[in-house]
Amino acid sequence: MSEFNRRHFLMTAGLAAHSAFAQTASQRVRTAVIGTGNRGSYLLQGVLEHPEAKVTAVCDIKPDRLDKAATLAARDNPKALRDWRQVLERSDVEAVYIATPPHLHAEMAIAALKAGKHVYCEKPIGITPASVRDLVKAARSTNKVFQAGQQMRSYRQIGEAIRKIREGAIGDILMVKAQRHQGADLPHDGPSGDWYFDVKKSGGYLIEMSVHNLDVCNWVIGSHPVKASGFGGIALYKNDPPGRTIFDHGSITFEYANGIKMSFTQNVFHPRGLPAGGQYVYVYGSKGAVDLLGGTTFYPLDSKGEPKELAPKQEEPRHAHITAFYSAILKGTPSPADITVGATAALTAILGHEAMSKGRVVTWSELGVEL
Ligand SMILES: NC(=O)c1ccc[n+]([C@@H]2O[C@H](COP(=O)([O-])OP(=O)(O)OC[C@H]3O[C@@H](n4cnc5c(N)ncnc54)[C@H](O)[C@@H]3O)[C@@H](O)[C@H]2O)c1
CATH class of the missing domain: 3.40.50.720 (NAD(P)-binding Rossmann-like Domain)
Structure with missing residues (x-):
């Protein structure tokens, strides 16, 4: 193997x-x-x-x-x-x-x-x-x-596309670029306002929300990162809501044990009309690239090749x-x-958050959790 x-x-x-x-x-x-x-x-x-x-x-x-x-x-x-x-x-x-x-x-x-x-x-x-x-x-x-x-992990289209990637449909994975951008902050006076903006209760945007997107990155790469570096901060919503301790934007680079780099950005001020959608997971392979969150169309590197669906669009079963x-x-x-998937996703987000908070390279082993 x-x-x-x-x-x-x-x-x-x-x-x-x-x-x-x-x-x-x-x-x-x-x-x-x-x-x-x-x-x-x-x-x-x-x-x-x-x-x-x-x-x-x-x-x-x-x-x-x-x-x-x-x-x-x-x-x-x-x-x-x-x-x-x-x-x-x-x-x-x-x-x-x-x-x-x-x-x-x-x-x-x-x-x-x-x-x-x-x-x-x-x-x-x-x-x-x-x-x-x-x-x-x-x-x-x-x-x-x-x-x-x-x-x-229960989305059939993503699962099917990842199976095809494992079978070599895009060649060797070279790099992943992903983002979770939103058009707005969570409502400041909404029902989650009493915990979401406190980093000690939610963990912040990366840990609370982007953990889904980071999980898809781990899933397709088939591993977890070994280190991360990045920066983040509060650019738009300074002290808004009052006492806010979570970032409203950030940019992180993760490196995986197999050498793959994954670049991730997040923000809450991404206008709807921007051509690049708010969320994507671009997976670049030696034969071409695919967006796992955007219909799984594969775009070959060879300009003569035609784009094709890796996995058919399908109705995802309710619940x-x-x-x-x-x-x-x-x-x-x-x-x-299972616990391995859940812990790996949480720890990946924690790794990225620590890198942004400390402003230095943080290693997976520093987290001190054996999986
Ligand atoms: N999987 C997903 O896509 C998804 C989507 C939304 C939220 N979530 C997660 O679900 C969780 C809750 O988010 P939400 O948006 O429902 O927040 P929410 O604030 O609407 O709901 C949380 C509830 O927990 C209750 N609660 C707080 N402390 C409690 C305690 N000690 N005992 C019993 N109840 C208590 C609150 O009163 C509140 O009703 C978060 O972890 C969030 O990340 C997951």
Whole structure:
């Protein structure tokens, strides 16, 4: 096996052994959602649509959010709880979704795994190296399913394009250029405003949002970066909202063990009309290049060659990532976003954030997490 394929294999082999503890398919998995805000409500809806799931508890510290969730899930008559630890004590909860602000994810996920629950934990699974390390340890010490909310791993078109790239469709990968630019900041007085702009709670834009895009870069490269350098800052939204500690732009270069360079930029002032769209993952190979987020058209280097689709455009199934979670629990299929995927994505974002914050080259080994 080549070094490239060996790394890919190591990253995707993950928890294939889950089949050993799959539940029988006739059971409905008794499920709780902790944190029923914007994302938690969306996940709750997905759980309700899943034929093999039943909502037995919902949990939020905000009474209005909790009431809304209990109403949404009224069909299943769930317990409505304000204390997440009480959710984990319940014997009628087998699986939990964690959709609270990022700084709480690792602590809640570790406690849930220790309580014997299957865990679907929103991204980023942790915002510090220590929290990711502790969660990796907890996930690997149990036979319960752990899935990160890195749902792009369940996008069939991207998965299919990456399979073609592995088969040599674009030649050897030479370089990746990716960005996550948005036309605006998150609303300052919106529901997430009480945590998002505090770097100690969200981790910042790169860790909280770009973690999706960085995960796709890791996925296609089949590895994780070994070092990063970069710069970031607050250019437009100075002290806006007051006390803001997260950057509004940044530029980072990552280097992977196989020598591939990945250049990543982010900002929240990208006008819609600009010709280059706000988000892309350009993968440059020795035969040509493809944008994994832009329809997967392959553009050959040879100017005589015609552009062609690497993977057909297709309707992505609704809530595919939620289906994957229940499939891992009930059928033992490997999760597409297991602890290795979730931890690698979070650590890549943390690496980039540290490089920008420290203004120097930061190495993967400095993070001190064995994967
Ligand atoms: N996978 C995705 O594409 C995606 C999309 C959006 C958000 N997210 C992630 O989901 C998480 C939540 O984001 P959001 O936009 O829903 O934020 P939000 O502020 O709308 O929701 C968070 C909820 O958690 C609740 N909460 C806070 N502390 C709690 C505690 N101790 N116990 C119980 N509940 C608590 C809050 O009251 C709030 O209702 C974040 O990690 C975010 O990154 C993921």
